[in-house]
Structure formats: C-alpha cells, structure tokens
Amino acid sequence: NQVLDIKANQPRAAAMREAAHTRAAAFTWEQISNVLLEKVKFVAQLNGAMPQQAMYDAAQVRDILIVTIVHQPRRLRLPAEPLPLYAPPETLTQAIFDDALNEKYFRQAAAASYYPAIAQFRALLDHGFKFAIGFSASFLEQAQRWDEELLDRFSDLAQHENVELVAVEPTRSVVALWDIHRFVAQMRRAADRMEALFGTRPTIADTTGLVMSDVVYHALDQAGFKASFVDGRSQLLDWRQPTHVYHHDGGQMKLLTRHLNLSEDISARFSDRSWSEWPLLADRYADWLAGNSGQLVVLGWDFETFGERHPVESGIFDFLAALPGEVHKRGLSFVTPSEAVARYGDDSCDLPLPVTVQGLQDAFLGNKAQQTTFQLMMQAYGKALLTGDNALVDISLWLAQLDNLYLLAGNGRAAAESPTAFVPQEWRTLGNEGIAIETHQIYHNFIAALDSCVTPHHPDNMNKKDSQCHEQPNTKDCSLIANEKPTGKIGGRT
Secondary structure (H helix, E strand, C coil): CHHHHHHHCHHHHHHHHHHHHHHHHHCCHHHHHHHHHHHHHHHHHHCCCCCCCCCCCCCECCEEEEEEEECCCCCECCCCCCEECCCCHHHHHHHHECHHHHHHHHHHHHHHHHHHHHHHHHHHHCCCCCEEEEECHHHHHHHHHHCHHHHHHHHHHHCCCCEEEEEECCCCECHHHCCHHHHHHHHHHHHHHHHHHHCCCCCEEECHHHCECHHHHHHHHHCCCCEEEEECCHHHHCCCCCCCEEECCCCCCEEEEECHHHHHHHHCCCCCCCCCCCCCCHHHHHHHHHCCECCEEEEEEEHHHECCCECHHHCHHHHHHHHHHHHHHCCCEEECHHHHHHHHHHHCEECCCCCCCECCCHHHHCCHHHHHHHHHHHHHHHHHHHHCCHHHHHHHHHHCECHHHHCCCCCCCCHHHCCCCCCCHHHHHHHHHHHHHHHHHHHHHHHHHHHHCCCCCCHHHHHCCHHHHHCCCCCCCCCCCCCCCCCCEECCCC
8 A cells, every 4th residue: 555655646756766865875885884883882782792881982092011921942952862762851851952052042142131131121110110021931940050140130120019920831832732731730830930939929821822712711710810811813803902801701810912013013023124114213112002092002022022032233222211201101001910900800801712722823833844843742742641750741841842833933935034033053054944854853752762661562651650661671672663773772763
C-alpha cells in the first residue's frame, strides 16, 4: 500500500529520491570507518575492554617511563672445540664458553659505556629524572670477577630513590618457550639475587626479548609480579596504542608497552648519518614524546646504548644530559614502573594475548641458521633435563641465551648488508656461514656429550647423582659418535 501511495503522489516520490541522493553522497568511506570505530568502541566499553573515557581522546601523555637493561653475554668459543668424553660440567663449560673473549669485551664496555653512563645517569637523578634498571646474571657474574668497583657504582645507582629495579631472566634465555615452570623459577631467582645484592626485591619483570603470551602472562601474574614490559609491535597490539597500560584476561599484573619507534630512534638510529632525522637533538625528541596522546610513553634501551653502541663523539651523552630539561619544559614527568602502575593501573585496558609467544621477530628467527640454532637449543635443554644433573641443565640454559640467535642475524646476507656491530672481531674471519656452522657444532658436541649420562645402555642413569654422571663406565662405549673412531673426545662435524 505504501508503494502505491508513493506512486500516486509524484511530488512526494521526487522529494524522497532527492533526499536519498543527498544522503548517499554524504556517506563516504571515511564516514563508514568512523561509524564502525564508534561501534567497536561502544562494544569494548560495554565489555570492560576499554575504560569509559575514549581511548583515542586527544589528551597528551603525562609521563615518560625509561627502562634500561645491563647485559653482557657468555660468548661461545669459536671455532667449536671437541668435548672430552665423561667430562665434568666445569670442563665442558671451559670448552664451550670463551672467558678471555668475555673479559675483553666486558672491559671495553666498562670503559666506553658503563662508567661514563653511570656518572651521567647519577647526575640527573637529583633533578627529577627517574628510570628503571635490570641486570642479567652474566653481567653480574662478570662484574664480580673482573670489576668489583663497577658493581659498587651500579649498586649506588640502583639504590637511589628515583631508580627502580627490574627482574631480568638471569641467562637471557628463551626457556619461557619450552618450560614455563623453569621460567618462573628463573624469574624468582633473579628477584632473589637483586634483593641480595641491592637490598630491594623487584616486582617488575622484563622477559628475554620482551616475549609475551597468555601462558607467560599468567605465570608472571601468579609469581606475584606487579607488571611486565612488552614490546609495542603491531602484531601484538593490533589497533591499540602503546601509550596505555594494559592487563590480560582478568589478571592483576599490568603490561607496560615499550614504544618501538621512539625507543629505536635512540637505541638503533641515533648515530646513523644516513637517517633522515640525523642529527637528533633533545628538544626535537622531546617534541616527539609530547606529541603522543594517551597516558605515558615507555622507552626501553640497552644500557650499552650509551657509549658503546653510540660512542661519546656521536653526542649521545650530551643528548641524555639535555633530555630531562626538555621533557620538563613540555609539561611531562618521569615515572618509575611502580608509579606508572599506581597512577594508571585502575584504568588499564584488556589486551588479548596469543597462545604462542610473541616477541621473537625477524632479528632472532629470520633465517635458517637461526631457526636451526633454536631447534638445537631445545634439544640441548631437553637432553640436559634427562641427565638429572643441575650443572648440565645450567649449561643448556646459557646455550639458550638470545644472543646466540641474534649473532646469526647476518646469515644469508651479503657481507656489506650483514649487521656486525655485536659480532666479536675474533669471529669475523669465519664469515657469516662459518659462524653459523661452528655455532651449530657447539650444540651438536654438547648434545652428544650428554650421552655419557643418558644412554640406552645405562637405563639407571636417571637415578644417578650429579657427580656420578661424569664417571667413565667400566665398559668402553664406542657408539657415542656413529661412524667415527673412538678418540676420547666428541667433535666430529655433523
């Protein structure tokens, strides 16, 4: 009936057609996108995934949170050395890791970075500057062996009221991907060590490579950590912004999201003369920080950024000295992680996390050599567990340090394109392919060496005590390396 009425009333029909054309012309793709975003925002607020205030409001960030990690790896001994059969863990450790190389590069970093950067950070702390700091176990052990004075200076820095300690996975390994219980034990061990050394127990976590998943989140939450840092990559955040505090799946622990671009402007690009923004001064960088909307900007830098990755002549220390003043001029403040949680935790937004770990990007698993090493890491760890020997498990955890993946990032690239800043000078004659081959051989040798503790010929080995695993059996076992004459050592190319 309505159709017949309109057909009979031609002026009304003409007016309706005109109104439809006008409405259609105004309904652009931009308008469609805006309507869709408004509906998504409404549903998110209704389900508690977003606070009632608009997530994309124009409010300027109020705070800057800086976290820095002090780390020196346990470098491998390349080329790979044969491993003696039935050797105790101490002997295996000496053959696998290169103490002389570690000491050389530790002392270089201490002179170029640690001492001057400590002095620079310490001078800023009494003027409203705040930051968080964490230490790997390998750095702490090297400092205790080779420079107690440096450790004392770091201790003085870490105990300042404007500095907060962060718990770092001790070996900087990727064990969270294989053994969540071991990972939690490692994080608790890190907190214990920080408390013993510096008198304060950290409640903020920093995972290796900032990896995160549903399981890692809940493990850290159950372990009592108040917050953990994550990398603000689009693969994890999707449409969300890194300038907000998050939580996951009803958990209490907060997620502090590192701003990837603004962090790497300093850590990776600061001294790159081919960068379009070079030279970067503190005032312009502070403008970039202040130009963000949200709650806070989280900046994550390796401590070695200052003086080692970017030498003093790059202006990095002048930049750091000027940054707090420029930040304060723009009405921003520095906060520690705990202060950020206290200020923004009640308004945190839900962040869905994947079942699989996110964080190991192309820099760590981007080529075949890295992927092979990753598989060997898992095999070494699993076989070490079967020995029941804690010392061998400890070696496998050090073999699982992320550095051993990162140092293979140049494999498959032309020499001119290969990142060499972190590759020891002593390795470079091997070339990218040679470094990968020798690295893999270390893992093969270690895995084969574990046969002296786990072998089908000795089913009772699982019940042996640690020290018994390294006793040579009464009968000579020549089957440890197939098709190779028994020499008393393991080291054939596989």
